[in-house]
Amino acid sequence: MTIDTSLQAVNDLLLSISKSSVALLSETSAHILGAGGKRLRPRLVLLAHAAVGGDDFERVVPLAAAVEIIHTATLVHDDINDHGTLRRGRETVNSRWGGTFALLTGDYMFTRAYLLMAPFSSELNTILAQAALDLVEGETLQIKAARQGELDRDLYYEIISKKTASLFAAAVELGAAAGNASPEWRAALREYAFNLGLAFQITDDVLDLVADTHQLGKNAGIDVAQGRGIAVALDGNHGSDHGSGSGSDGAAVAALAALSQDTAPGPLKESLIDAGINGDALDAAIQKGRGKAAELAARAAVCLDALPPSAACDELRALADQVVRRDH
Template sequence: MTAATAPPPAMTSVRGGGTGASEADLLAEVVGLVGKDLAACERLYAEELASSHPAVRDVRDHVAKYRGKRLRPILTLLAGAACGGVNAKHHTLAAVVEMVHAATLVHDDVLDGADVRRHVATVHSRWNPRTAVLFGDFLFTHAFHLAATVDAAACRAIGAATNAVCEGELTQIHERGNVDLTEAEYFRIVAGKTAALTAVSAELGAVHAGADAATAAALRGYGEDLGVAFQIADDLLDLVGEEGCVGKTLGSDLVEKKLTLPIIRLRDRLPHGKVQELKALLADPTADARDRLLPLLKQTGALESAAATARERAAAAIARLDVLPDSPAKGLLERLARFSVRRGS
C-alpha cells in the first residue's frame, strides 16, 4: 500500500497488535472528529514525497506499511480543534511532524539493529544501512521543505524539536553501556528523543488555532508529559511484550546496552552483591538476558514502579488540559494520554 492510498491512521492495541473495543471506539471518535483533516494530511504527505525514481518510491511505499498510529499528527489536529479550530496550516504541520517521526524510526532501526517494525522488515534489513540512512535524510529534508510553506516560526519550532531529538539520541548512544546511568539522565534523554516531537506537535496545533501563549505552553507541556509516558510504556513493552504481538524486535534495549527506567529501578532496589551481578549482565548481555531479568523485575516491583511513573506522567498531561474549555477534542486528548500507558499494561 502506498502513502498515497494509505487509510486513516490505525492505532495498534495497547499490547501492540489487534484492535480492542475501547481502542476501536477511540479511533472511531478521532476519525469522526478530524477524519477529513487526517485525510488532507495524508494527501500532503504523499504529494510531498512523490518521486519519479522507482527506487525511492519502493522505499517510500515500504515505510508506509509501518508508520503506525499517526499519534503526532493526531496531536496537532486535536490540539487545533480544542483551541479554536483546524485549518490548512494544521494539515501541513501534521504532515511535517509525521515525516520527522518516520525519519527517526528509519534511523533508529539502523542504530538499534532492529530487523522488524510493525511485522514488516525494516529498511536497513530489507535493503541496506546506506539506503535507510539516506531515506531518513530524504524524509527530514522534505519535512523542512514543507514546514517552510507555513511560516518561519513553525519551521524554527520544528527545527528546534528535531535538534532536541537528535541530541537525545546522541546522548543515549554516548551513555550506552553506562550501568550507572541515573534516573535524571534517563529522563533528560527521553525528553529529547521522544517528548520533544510530541510537545511541538501539540504546541503547533494550539498556536495555529490562535491560542494565547499560556494555552500554547500548556499544550506543549501536555505533549511533553505524554511523550515521556509513552516512552516508559515502550520501554516496558521491550521487556515484557511478545514480539509476535508487538510487531517489532524486542529486547533491543538490553542488546544495545541502553538502561531504561525499569532496569534503573531494578538496579537501585537490589542488594549490593546482586547489583554487581546485574551490572555484569548489562555490560555484556547474553541472548537470554531478558528472560533472566524478568523474574527480578517483577519480584522487586521495578516493573510496577516504572508503570506507575508512566501513569503519573499521563495524569500530569491530562491536568495540563484544564486551561481548555470542555469539548470533544479535549476529551480525546485526555483519552489519548490514558491510552498511551495502557499499551504496556
C-alpha cells in the same frame, strides 16, 4: 474537515510525499510511511488545533505530516544503529535495502519534511527544527550512555525528554500556534504533551521488557540492549522527584546490558529471570515504571483543565489514558 478526515489527509500526504524522481527512494519511503503506525504525533497536532478553537485543518495537515515524517526518519536511522529488523510490523528499511539506502531514506525524509515546512512561518519552523535537534541529541546521548554503561536516572530522564517528549510538545505547539492560541493555552498544551511523551516512552521501555516482537511490531529487547529499558526497570522513580531515592545499581545495569546483547528478540523479562535475575525484583521494578507512567499521564491530563471543554480536549484526555494502558 473532522479529525478523522484530516488524519486521512495526513496519510494521503505522507504517501504523495514518498514519491521521488528516484524510484528507489519512493519505494523505501512508501514502505515505511505507508506502514501506518499509531500516528500519535499527527493526531496531537490536529487535536491541539481543534482544542484551541482552530478550524483550518487544511493548513494544519502538512504540519501534522511534517512531524510524522521527522519522527519516521529518526526511526529509519535508529534501525540502522540498532540493527532492528522489524518496524511497524514490516521489515525495516535497513534490513531490506541495507544501511546505505536506509541512511539516504532517512535523509530524504528529513529534507522532504523541511521542504513541506518551508511555506510556513518562522515561528512554526523554529518549533519543529528545535524538536528535531532534540531528537538527534537524545538519540546520541542514549547510544553513548549504553556504550559506556553510564546510564543513571537523571540521564534516562534527559534522554526520553529529548528523544520523545520534545516532539510531542512540538506537535501540540504547532497545532495550537496555527490556531492562534493564547500563550496560556499553548503553555498548557506543551506541558500536557511533554508529560504525555514521558509517559509514552516509559511505557514503551516497559513493553520492550515484557512484550514480544510479534506483539510490538518491532524488535523487543532492543531498547534494553541500548540501555534505556534498564533504567526504568531498575529505578522507576525518575522524573520530577530528582535527587530523592538512590541512583540505579551500576553492577546490575552492567550485567543486564551484557546479557541483553546476546538475547534473541522475545520477552526479555523471561530471559533475564532464566539468567538468574531476581524475578520478583524485576516485577516490582516494572510495576514501578508502570506507576510512574500512569502518574505522568495523570499530570498530563490535569494540564488540559486550562482549556475550554471540547470534544478535542476530551480526546486528548483519553489519549493520556490509552498511552499508558496499551500493550503494544
